Amino acid sequence: MLVIMQDEAMPLSRKVPVLLALCLSMAMSVCLAADVRVAGLFGGKAVLIIDGTQRLLKPGQTSPEGVKLISANSEEAVLLIAGQQLVARMDSRVSARKRSPEVNEVQVWRDSTGMYTTVGSVNGLPVSFLVDTGATAVAMNAQQARRLGIDFRVIGQPSGVTTASGVVNAWAVMLDRVKVGDLLLRNVQAVVLEGAHPETALLGMSYLGRLEIDNDGRLMTLRKKY
Secondary structure, X not given: OEXXXXXXXXXXXXXXXXXXXEEEOOHHHOOOOOOEEEEEEEOOEEEEXXXXXXXXXXXXXXXXXOOEEEEEOOOEEEEEEOOEXXXXXXXXXXXXXXOOOOOOEEEEEEOOOOOEEEEEEEOOEEEEEEEOOOEOOEEEEHHHHHHOOOOHHHHOEEEEEEEOOEEEEEEEEEEEEEEEOOEEEEEEXXXXXXXXXXXXXXXXXXHHOOEEEEEOOOEEEEEEOO
């Protein structure tokens, strides 16, 4: 355990072909295509050909295929498909792709020594981490800090850190970016210890405390908070 002691998001006759190529990113990375053509625009309504089937939609209506008409006039139709609002204009083509949900969690397995270790980065440079919920902050030794380009003696605030061997000299610093998997956090407090310890950088609570943590004894899951 480390304890830091600091010193201080149109008419029907005028048919307009507009192709909307849509990919719906779903679980298991399955993509489904919807072929949508605007066949007519009149009286605030739209005639759409969706996957070969003609649909007459009024504003607010959704076709069985999931295409919703938001509004329509003599020049364009505003459609909602897969959560995206698209404008189908005269003689234009538009396409949409719904992006797969971001992966906002990381799983860390207990290793053969009983520890949770993982690889991440600090300020864009790779770092091996020991996940330590008992550490107050991200911690590293002086050599690791120098490799990461952290001039701790200049930018750091002198502090003391209590370790199993007693109190050692340390410097409190602020890390611009700390990332594990897709979990990127900015402005993460850290401490640099004088000497060769810890041998592996500690991923402490200044990072972990900003995440949700589930631990079943052999698997630790880190997840972004919402």
